[in-house]
Structure formats: C-alpha cells, structure tokens
Amino acid sequence: MPAPAAVRGGEASVGAMLCTDPMSSAAACAAGNLGVIHATQMLQLGEVDLAFGGGVSESIHTFGIFAGFKQQGALATHEDPTKASRPFDKARNGIVVAEGGCLYTLERLEDALKRGAKIYAEIAGWHVNSDASDYVLPNSERQTECMRGALKRAGMQPGDIGIVNTHATSTPSGDEMEAAAVNAVFGDYQGVHVNNTKSYIGHAMGAAGALELAGNLPSFDDGVVHPTINIDELDPECAVRGLVINQPKQAGEVKTIMNMSFGMLGINSALIVKKYE
Secondary structure (H helix, E strand, O other), X not given: OOOOHHHHHXXXXXXXXXXXXXXXXXXXXXXXXXXXXXXXXXXXXXXXXXXXXXXXXXXXXXXXXXXXXXXXXXXXXXXXXHHOOOOOEOOOOOEOEOOEEEEEEEEOHHHHHHOOOOOOXXXXXXXXXXXXXXXXXXXXXXXXXXXXXXXXXHOOOHHHOOEEEEOOOOOHHHHHHHHHHHHHHHOOOOOOEEEEOHHHHOEOHHHHHHHHHHHHOOHHHHOEEOOEOOOOOEOHHHOOOOEOEOOOEEOOOOOEEEEEXXXXXXXXXXXXXXXXX
C-alpha cells in the first residue's frame, strides 16, 4: 500500500472491526503480492486461522505520484489513452497510474474444506528478495533469483508453470530487465505462457499484484490465457518466449500461475498458486 503501513493497517482493523494483527506491507508496487504472502505465513505460524491478504491503492488522488513519475520520465503518454499502457511494445514510454483493490480470504485447506468454501487456488510457493543495487533501476539477476526461489519452495521446475504473469509496467528499462529475467528462467521451456495484466488496467501500485493474480485465476476454469494487449511492434529486447500477444490463447488445462510483482527500491516478489484438484 502506498500510504504509511501503520496507518493503513490501523484503518483496515477499525473499518472491518478486526481484533487481530493488522499487518500492512510497505513494499511499494510489490505490496499486493506481499499481502498474500504475509497472510500465508501467519497461517503457517499458527497466529491466525483466517486471514485477508491483498492490496488496495488510491494512487490517482495523490499528485505526488504523478509528479514523481513525470520527473523520472516514466509517465506514459499516448494520443489514445486506451493504448498508453503497452508493456513490451517498442514504442512504450511509461506507466499508466491506476487504482483498485483486491483481497483474498486465506485459510488452511482442511478448514476451507470443512466449511464447504469455494477454493479458487492453493498457495504453492513464493519468494521475496531485494536488488540492493539501485533506487529505481531493476536488477534482472535478482529477479531471476526471486523466481527460482519461488519454484524451489513450491518443489516445481520452470516447465511446471502454466502462466507467468509479468510485472512489466511499460517503462523502457524495466520491461527489458524483466524480459531478460523471465527468459533466463523459462526460456528453455516450451508450453509456459507469459502475459501481462497492466496492459488492460494500468499500474495499480500497491494493489497491482493482488489484482493481476485475480485477472489470471479464471484460467484455472476455462484454460484461456489472456494476452498482453497494445503490442503493435514487439521490442526485440522484450521477445520473451511464450509471450501471448493481443489475442487470447486456449492453453488446454492451466494448473499453475506464477504472479510477479516488483517494487521501487528493488523489492521483488514471486507468488505461485496452483489449481485445487
């Protein structure tokens, strides 16, 4: 969440009348993923029996965020606003700031089954690390390590992943670095589909990870991989193997999704969920 963590956590507990640990992540654009990961860890520790995890962002009401991205040359412009968010396109020129929110109810599998809950997915693995190299520019090696760490925790190989939802925000350097990282991990594996949700909804900052995961969960039901839209000319530096471009793809059965969220200051997160069977 973009606001101070203590404030947001307190607001959530008061608003929902929750008398438990109101943990809020100050992880910039990785906060949505971190919300789910931290909720999962609390369940594993036995601190709670039920948790809400995700992210909420009201960034468009904050002038400073626009001024900051504009100063960095990272705010998108396009004569057609619907095409301004164009990750991996050669003509991409920055972020489209969006807002939104998405929360998940998380609990142990036996508890969900006991109460007859509809299970949308199971948490299979995750990893979080930091670049420790630059305030803004991403580090593809650390991103690669983050993805591999999540695979290791899940006990999976790269070829076991059905969809990789990229973080790519439509900035020139950021998309290149992430494309290199994705190719380093998944480039040798056929059948891994890669997409991007920000091309539809823009960058919802602290809510991005949670919202983008939600945008891919329907693939567990229909086997359709949503594409990365607004690519008129794919940047050769962003030519990721398996990238689904402009048109949805029927992939058959999708059993696993890796959701990636990377924040400023080099905060990296990768979350793997699997279809409940």
